[in-house]
Amino acid sequence: xxxxxxxxxxxxxxxxxxxxxxxxWGYFGYQILFTLPVVxxxxxxxxxxxxxxxxxxxxxxSYFCVxxxxxxxxxxxxATGVLGGLLS
Numbered sequence: 001x002x003x004x005x006x007x008x009x010x011x012x013x014x015x016x017x018x019x020x021x022x023x024x025w026g027y028f029g030y031q032i033l034f035t036l037p038v039v040x041x042x043x044x045x046x047x048x049x050x051x052x053x054x055x056x057x058x059x060x061x062s063y064f065c066v067x068x069x070x071x072x073x074x075x076x077x078x079a080t081g082v083l084g085g086l087l088s
Contacts, residue, residue, distance in 0.1 A: 007020040007021070031063070
């Protein structure tokens, strides 16, 4: 007895939002895609801004936030000389 559950919802302002869950392999694939140097960043921005599936959009946004935090941490470590000492 499988029931077909619809994850597509229409909001009060008329937008249609897709809340279809992402599988574990989907998350794995998106992480591999987002780690590619140039293409991954372009896909990350596109998915974060324009994807119809809200779960993919939120995952891309959270991945982008983690990238910004890592960049800030690297700049702080480089400015204090900790990262420079480790690299030499």
